[in-house]
Amino acid sequence: MPTSPATLRADLAAEEAAQPNLGALLRHVHRDGPLSRAALAERMNLNRSTIMGLTTKLGAAGLVHERRPAGEGRSGRPSLVVTPAAQQVYVLAFDVAVDRLVAARVALGGTIQERRVAPRSRSGPDLDAVVGVLAGFGRELHRTAPPGAACVGVGASYCGMIRPGDGMVRYGPHLGWVDQAFGTELGEQLGLGLPVAVGNEAHLGALAEHERGAGVGVQNLVYLHGDVGVGGGIIVGGEVLDGESGYGCEVGHMLVNPHDGRPCSCGARGCLEAEVGERALLDEAGRPAELIGRDAVRAVVADAERGDPAARAAVRHVGDWLGIGVANLINLFNPGVVVFGGIMGDVYPGAEPQIRSRIERNVLPVSRERVRLATAALGDDTTLLGAAELAFAELLANPLAVMAQAGR
């Protein structure tokens, strides 16, 4: 370990500022897996000797391996294949959903190596309990990492509005979190000496689906995430829409039903999440008020598939309101894809006809020419993997400096 990591890190950061290609190359193999030097040279529009210089530095820092390709009997000298060092470099990723807590060790390259899950009760403000469980999981996952592996970042997804910078939960109505210092608390209790980057779950879902899910190759994406409420994450020109203070993308509080809207957790009526969220679906299907949660939603969806009239009507009803929200978002964002995640992903298949009908009726023809609709390709791991991407961001910006900081 270097004697003064801070000094070394500053030197390396300065060196890297002049070499943005180091991070760019690492990003290619992190996102897309093993790639030959020749493929990297073509993608990055650099010559092979420059690529070799970059992979040598990244290899020395323990971030990539280079191997001969598996195929035999090729003519000429084969181009070495560059692979992310998945066994040596990882992040800790946390997902605080309304009804569960998830922690995972995620390797460079984006694979979940190991995870821990605990239920979360909907019993009101629970910062200490949540941080306690997650910090315990995190320390465990750190201990069970492969010997010599480096933890290069910590990321967390939270189902509320997050202040950029310090991970303060500004507003999480469903469990009464207002101005809770989640990121700071979790960082302290983990005790790894690493800050915790916190993001809103739907923003992170959008990021993950854009990087390695249903939105790969698209520069404009709308992601809708349903749990108790409905959150949105929107990618504009390749970047998550944050707005002036980081609170953009609040699709759940788009007013869609101004006449006789259902009451919403925010205090208003007729918001999208009031009309299409968990409670709306369960009420429309005639389920008792004490029935809550994702399993209850999935039961309605399953009953609708089997032909139960009340369940079918409920899914259609929700689908029509959801269609209004989706149509409005397509008119505004002209996205390449709209992705449905969380319970929106469960509801989507049954609600698709209503959604498409609304798009047909309310979206201008030129804006619907190219839009696809899809469920989250990363399934229930979308938000967790988004948190992992948030945790990897610093490494991908300054690979050598972050590895030095991690003692490599």
Add this chain to the structure above:
Amino acid sequence: MPTSPATLRADLAAEEAAQPNLGALLRHVHRDGPLSRAALAERMNLNRSTIMGLTTKLGAAGLVHERRPAGEGRSGRPSLVVTPAAQQVYVLAFDVAVDRLVAARVALGGTIQERRVAPRSRSGPDLDAVVGVLAGFGRELHRTAPPGAACVGVGASYCGMIRPGDGMVRYGPHLGWVDQAFGTELGEQLGLGLPVAVGNEAHLGALAEHERGAGVGVQNLVYLHGDVGVGGGIIVGGEVLDGESGYGCEVGHMLVNPHDGRPCSCGARGCLEAEVGERALLDEAGRPAELIGRDAVRAVVADAERGDPAARAAVRHVGDWLGIGVANLINLFNPGVVVFGGIMGDVYPGAEPQIRSRIERNVLPVSRERVRLATAALGDDTTLLGAAELAFAELLANPLAVMAQAGR
């Protein structure tokens, strides 16, 4: 004039790719007016000798002048003031609104030097007539330019959806323009050998207000433009939101009234523009159906100010629906400012209480913490000046190459 402008231009473009600061410096004085070398050095974080090198090159190309500052008796050597060469460099800007055609010669620095205006009747498809009038105006403005001045670009604003690249009007419902080759036609008839960059009027209004109007210093801005319909231009992270094919920001067709909405030009019902556009206001105020246009709208607004009950009720009614649209946009974009232009700017002062009440009710507290509401600071010239900025874009990206192309 150089013997081979194309070759020279290619050489200069290559030279400039290595010197992005040339365009950056020119952009500072174009947008903010005369600035001392010292102020430029501080803004651009460059040393004074680098600034001198840049201003010398820009001066030789005829783009800036340098003068001693006006104040006398200062100690030490004064820092020269760099001024855009407004008399030597200009663009032609065109604005095709629903009811008028405007052409202007706009100087480097953004000042309108001379303009021509003609009425436009609402009598249906009129591509040839519009192009004929504008091309005539354009040639005139070109002829009356100061001797030796260079025309460096042509930009046009159109009240419809524009295909990026070739200025094709894909959809302009109010006068029946669908797939009309406006940009190409105007370029040919102008005969200046310059392509015409065409943009949607509200997108360009957003650009102009962001560059030199109510949104200076803000990175996220929503601009609402009213004429017959309601258009939107949205700046996200400093850039106009285009979406996947250039058709984003269609706020006018956000469905706000799904129950008993008014019919909209797009074929749907209850769109924002159907509820708050010109016709909605005039109908609510009890004006006869044959009364149309901006003067009729302004008459309702004036009557409302004088206390006429029907006019006041009409402005309030439109204000409430407009407030729903604005609240939804603030939740989605977390903007620093919402700007009202065109007839939305006329209606805004009377409708402000309703709009603010909706924001209070429907926008999440953290998202409304920092948002301002404002009318367009550039008034009726907003869209025209946006077209001028579009025309200047190429010069600001490659100043020397564009000046060489212009024969300088």
